[in-house]
Amino acid sequence: MLKSAIFSFCFFLIFSNSFSQNQALYYFDNGFEEFTKKYPALQVEGEKGEFIEEVVEKFGKEKRKVYRIPESSGLMFDNSKIKNFISGSYGIEMYFRYDDGSMLLYGQLFGDQLASSQGKYVHLVTTRNAKTKLVNVFVNGKLTMNFPDADDNMDIDNKSQVSFFNQEGTKTTSGAVAMIKLYDYFIDENTASNLFDIFQNDNISPNLNPDGVIKNLYFVQSLPILLPESSPELENVFAFLEQNPKVEIELQGHTDNQGDYNLNMKLSKERAEAVKEYLTKKGIKSSRIKTKGFGSLKPIASNAQEETRQKNRRVELQILKK
Known part of the structure; x- marks a missing residue:
């Protein structure tokens, strides 16, 4: 069962040559339900937060519903409830904001942008290729980190539960999330540049x-x-x-x-x-x-x-x- 600290800030992956390309989409317009109704709802970990409405950059000028996450709490996707959804390469994508970037590994991801990004929505994607074990991390549409996962610390199997924001036994930041997506394929840099154009542009x-x-x-x-x-x-x-x-x-x-x-x-x-x-x-x-x-x-x-x-x-x- 995967309960990795890295997933406490959410990621995303895609395998562009895969024959099977399934996606689970969560936008919070209908609570924790999945957008297409094909996949199970997200589950709350820790204290339950609240749904609020606000204008979310990149999603237009009108207010939309987002989920406000309390400190040391989060959401969880239970891969064991879906037969063969993620069984190899996968991706996790999120659009969210954090209140305290000093917690967990945000500093490694955002570097010099850590303070300026605090309180603002950021786009974060992690991709893992099951064959090569390569992991890519994209921030606001740009590749910021890649490394081999030789020890399979970020592997997800059909018994895994993927935690977002929350890590058991560790204090984590409060924040809000407007979007979470899960994919059963890997995203390389060229594919990402086309998929995430909207998140690459500052304006x-x-x-x-x-x-x-x-x-x-x-x-x-x-x-x-x-x-x-x-x-x-x-x-x-x-x-x-x-x-x-x-x-x-x-x-x-x-x-x-x-x-x-x-x-x-x-x-x-x-x-x-x-x-x-x-x-x-x-x-x-x-x-x-x-x-x-x-x-x-x-x-x-x-x-x-x-x-x-x-x-x-x-x-x-x-x-x-x-």
């Missing part, structure tokens, strides 16, 4: 390129469900349409060439529709937005490897009328 641009790929859109894997990280970019699209009331657009969905052609065509259309639904709920007239799905018909990068393939999974905005 989210208030302006939108009004004709082309809508950047920083994130969906549930293989589903047309937008993730909260998409909110800042969607807010930019909304602002553009609101400020230009005569503009009419077409949202064009695209996929890579993996999987069934017809399912990809359907998914690309539904993802474009998901973006439209967000905009119309904000007040943009439905008649101003057309949608179309192209599936894998119009790649903008090679489909030969995952690094470039993910560029083909996109939604484009085309202006039809100015």
Whole structure:
């Protein structure tokens, strides 16, 4: 059973060549429940905290629910409840803030940024490759540490419980968490740079390129469900349409060439529709937005490897009328 101190601040991993790519997503909008309802809820360790609402950087301008963690308490993911979810390479990702960076190993992770990051949300990812035993640690989208886990101290098996923030017998800091994700694959540096663009930028641009790929859109894997990280970019699209009331657009969905052609065509259309639904709920007239799905018909990068393939999974905005 894994109860590692390192997991007391959360991590994330991904194996880009894996055939199985499962993800458990926790955003706290529905308490400790998993976003897709496919995985078990997180469990409280120590004193139970409270859910509060606040604006979370990188998740948009509107308040959202986060979990406030008391001192020397935390959350736990029980891998033993899921058959073969994490059984080799894995990843743990978190967006959180800490009140006292002097506790546990934060100093090793954040270095000179320790004091300036205190009280602010930071993005932390750890990845472990089961074959090479290599561990990567990313902070705010950038690789800050990598090392071999020769003694398997960070191995997770089907009997493991993964603790976040809390370490038994050790005083740990209070804080708040807005997102936890778990993956059954490893993330290398090149893959990470594409996956975590939004966390690499110090500031989210208030302006939108009004004709082309809508950047920083994130969906549930293989589903047309937008993730909260998409909110800042969607807010930019909304602002553009609101400020230009005569503009009419077409949202064009695209996929890579993996999987069934017809399912990809359907998914690309539904993802474009998901973006439209967000905009119309904000007040943009439905008649101003057309949608179309192209599936894998119009790649903008090679489909030969995952690094470039993910560029083909996109939604484009085309202006039809100015």
